[in-house]
Amino acid sequence: MKSYNFSHVAPQTLGEVVALLNDHPGEAKIISGGQSLMPVLNFRLAKPDLLVDLRNINDLNIITCSNHETSLGARVRWVDIEKSTELAFHQPLLQKALSYVAHYQIRNRGTIGGSLANCDPAAELPLIALVLEAQIKVINSKGYRYINIADFFLGFMSTSLSKGEVIVELILPNFPSHRKWGFEEFSRRKGDFAIAACAVWFDLSPLGKMENAHIGVIGADDYPIRLTGLENTLNNKAFTSELLDEAIASSLNHLSPPVDPQISQAYRLSLITTMIKRAFANSMSKN
Numbered sequence: 592m593k594s595y596n597f598s599h600v601a602p603q604t605l606g607e608v609v610a611l612l613n614d615h616p617g618e619a620k621i622i623s624g625g626q627s628l629m630p631v632l633n634f635r636l637a638k639p640d641l642l643v644d645l646r647n648i649n650d651l652n653i654i655t656c657s658n659h660e661t662s663l664g665a666r667v668r669w670v671d672i673e674k675s676t677e678l679a680f681h682q683p684l685l686q687k688a689l690s691y692v693a694h695y696q697i698r699n700r701g702t703i704g705g706s707l708a709n710c711d712p713a714a715e716l717p718l719i720a721l722v723l724e725a726q727i728k729v730i731n732s733k734g735y736r737y738i739n740i741a742d743f744f745l746g747f748m749s750t751s752l753s754k755g756e757v758i759v760e761l762i763l764p765n766f767p768s769h770r771k772w773g774f775e776e777f778s779r780r781k782g783d784f785a786i787a788a789c790a791v792w793f794d795l796s797p798l799g800k801m802e803n804a805h806i807g808v809i810g811a812d813d814y815p816i817r818l819t820g821l822e823n824t825l826n827n828k829a830f831t832s833e834l835l836d837e838a839i840a841s842s843l844n845h846l847s848p849p850v851d852p853q854i855s856q857a858y859r860l861s862l863i864t865t866m867i868k869r870a871f872a873n874s875m876s877k878n
């Protein structure tokens with residue numbers, strides 16, 4: 592199918608983008624990489640009159656790593672992340688997880704702003720933003736505001752972005768080099784959306800006990816979630832696979848993953864459990 596007719600503009604500044612969205616409420620839509628939006632338009636699931644293209648806003652393409660944090664402009668693409676040596680050093684978990692996103696052609700165009708706004712429950716970036724306790728910088732007609740990632744997900748493909756707001760940056764705290772981390776994902780074929788995935792990081796105390804554990808999963812709900820019960824059970828304990836087995840058994844019984852015709856709840860739960868175990872095994876194998 593082909594999309595309905597629409598007009599297309601590519602402004603030079605964020606101010607113009609915000610003004611256009613405000614002047615055409617309900618009729619205008621941002622387009623960034625187009626990898627999620629164009630299929631939606633072609634299936635006629637949305638029919639905006641105007642596409643406001645971010646391609647000329649060069650400030651949105653920038654990756655900045657300071658001593659403490661990393662800022663990714665909303666137009667940073669998956670390939671930019673994959674190739675960045677700075678991110679390999681400061682954001683290894685992000686780089687690893689995003690290597691699972693789609694195929695080269697899509698990775699060459701898809702952007703972080705589009706992924707966050709789209710908020711697909713199976714997408715890798717929202718999970719990583721959640722476990723890293725990211726902040727999202729957005730602009731609207733009144734100026735900039737920051738959204739804590741914990742307040743961002745509202746439901747299935749639904750976020751706390753207001754109408755007319757534009758994602759400008761994703762801000763992530765940097766990883767110290769000694770931090771333990773792991774990422775594991777299960778999908779039917781390489782490049783497919785995840786059926787289940789787990790991202791984990793923690794620090795080890797001088798006595799070898801886990802501290803500050805952060806564990807997030809895809810597949811357990813309509814958006815990525817953190818397993819805070821499991822985190823609390825593991826914190827201040829020395830890691831063993833027996834401890835992890837027991838903690839999973841006692842902490843995950845409240846999960847009720849979504850069911851679809853091809854994936855039962857029991858299968859998805861079993862995959863989530865396996866991904867958590869593999870992510871921890873992965874993290875313990877790192878110096």
Ligand SMILES: Cc1cc2nc3c(=O)[nH]c(=O)nc-3n(C[C@H](O)[C@H](O)[C@H](O)COP(=O)(O)OP(=O)(O)OC[C@H]3O[C@@H](n4cnc5c(N)ncnc54)[C@H](O)[C@@H]3O)c2cc1C
Nearest residue numbers: 621623624625626627628693701702704705706708714758
């Ligand atoms: C075959 C296929 C497989 C894929 N597999 C995966 C996968 O495994 N993992 C994964 O994570 N993704 C996957 N994707 C999705 C892909 O990563 C998309 O690129 C991404 O989700 C959206 O980014 P985009 O830049 O293309 O956004 P667009 O398609 O341009 O926009 C998506 C939505 O976000 C809005 N938007 C875009 N930018 C902004 C902004 N700055 N501020 C506010 N709103 C904005 C748009 O209005 C639109 O509603 C796949 C896509 C395809 C087609």
